[in-house]
Amino acid sequence: MAADRTNLPGTASSAGGGGKDIAVIGSSNMDLITYITRMPSEGETVEAPDFAMGFGGKGANQAVSASRLGSRVLMLTRVGNDLFAQSTIENYRRNGIDTDLVLPTQAASGVAPIFVDEESRNSILIVKGANALLTPEDVLRAEEDIASCRLIVLQLEIPLETVYEAVALGKRHSIPVLLNPAPAQPDLELEKVRDCQYIVPNESELSLLTGMPVDSLDDVRNAAAVLLEVGIANVIVTLGSRGALWMTRTEDRLIPGVAVEARDTTGAGDAFIGCFGHFLVSTGDTAASLEMANRYSADSVTKRGTQSSYASKEEFEQILR
Numbered sequence: 001m002a003a004d005r006t007n008l009p010g011t012a013s014s015a016g017g018g019g020k021d022i023a024v025i026g027s028s029n030m031d032l033i034t035y036i037t038r039m040p041s042e043g044e045t046v047e048a049p050d051f052a053m054g055f056g057g058k059g060a061n062q063a064v065s066a067s068r069l070g071s072r073v074l075m076l077t078r079v080g081n082d083l084f085a086q087s088t089i090e091n092y093r094r095n096g097i098d099t100d101l102v103l104p105t106q107a108a109s110g111v112a113p114i115f116v117d118e119e120s121r122n123s124i125l126i127v128k129g130a131n132a133l134l135t136p137e138d139v140l141r142a143e144e145d146i147a148s149c150r151l152i153v154l155q156l157e158i159p160l161e162t163v164y165e166a167v168a169l170g171k172r173h174s175i176p177v178l179l180n181p182a183p184a185q186p187d188l189e190l191e192k193v194r195d196c197q198y199i200v201p202n203e204s205e206l207s208l209l210t211g212m213p214v215d216s217l218d219d220v221r222n223a224a225a226v227l228l229e230v231g232i233a234n235v236i237v238t239l240g241s242r243g244a245l246w247m248t249r250t251e252d253r254l255i256p257g258v259a260v261e262a263r264d265t266t267g268a269g270d271a272f273i274g275c276f277g278h279f280l281v282s283t284g285d286t287a288a289s290l291e292m293a294n295r296y297s298a299d300s301v302t303k304r305g306t307q308s309s310y311a312s313k314e315e316f317e318q319i320l321r
């Protein structure tokens with residue numbers, strides 16, 4: 001079997017019965033985006049030119065991008081008991097995502113105050129809220145539904161124990177698991193995620209995971225090799241405008257980025273993962289899916305906002321022409 005093929009029978013949206021293509025187990029947040037000319041210093045008040053609210057959370061973003069491209073997505077997440085919860089659920093529905101496992105919680109919804117400057121650099125705060133209350137038991141209760149999916153996608157905005165339980169579930173049911181180790185978590189135990197088929201860090205997450213430098217592409221390769229040593233089959237490092245590096249025990253491939261005029265890179269990593277998951281489930285071809293993910297996420301950085309910058313299937317087909 002070619003190294004870039006996974007055991008993913010059929011094509012996206014062709015699975016029979018009530019099965020879905022992708023189970024995303026992760027966070028829902030409301031993004032509170034302030035466009036700034038500069039950050040205020042301590043004690044200073046600075047006027048900012050613009051503000052917008054948007055749906056976010058790494059889990060939600062990845063679910064929305066995969067669903068917009070045509071994957072059938074199940075979302076396991078917790079929302080709070082405030083103004084943001086109902087609109088979050090409505091947003092999932094609008095995007096065609098199954099909300100049976102969007103669980104209301106006696107807590108505040110997760111929120112993410114985001115600051116974007118004139119050079120498109122972003123700084124992000126995360127208030128976990130209800131996301132911190134998604135438990136391993138929630139995963140176990142949803143086992144049957146998750147087990148009917150063909151790919152599990154995880155990030156680190158929920159408790160690590162919940163992530164580990166989902167990895168174990170994937171292993172039990174022979175479902176490939178893709179872990180996006182973001183935001184970087186020093187406490188992540190690599191041994192407990194070694195059964196993931198894919199790990200997709202950006203450079204700083206890779207450096208934190210391995211304790212190694214990532215100053216050059218060779219540094220990135222050496223650090224990625226550590227994750228392969230742990231037992232993870234595919235390491236994909238996103239490199240911003242330079243694209244992504246894909247490494248397995250037999251592959252070492254740089255998939256170059258697509259040159260665009262970047263306007264707002266917020267959520268580019270999530271666009272990349274949702275798109276990669278969609279095409280991986282559709283085709284089983286890792287390299288081709290990474291090329292698509294580069295193109296999809298490059299398009300997203302040309303637009304403002306997070307989910308609002310993710311193209312639909314039809315828009316993406318236009319871009320590919």
Ligand code: ATP
Nearest residue numbers: 202238239240241243262265267268269294297298
């Ligand atoms: P973010 O935190 O902003 O969501 P990230 O740090 O998780 O992003 P990056 O490696 O910066 O992830 O970007 C993910 C992917 O998005 C890249 O692999 C690339 O395909 C695409 N991308 C990001 N920035 C650019 C850019 N300026 N031009 C073209 N493509 C880009």
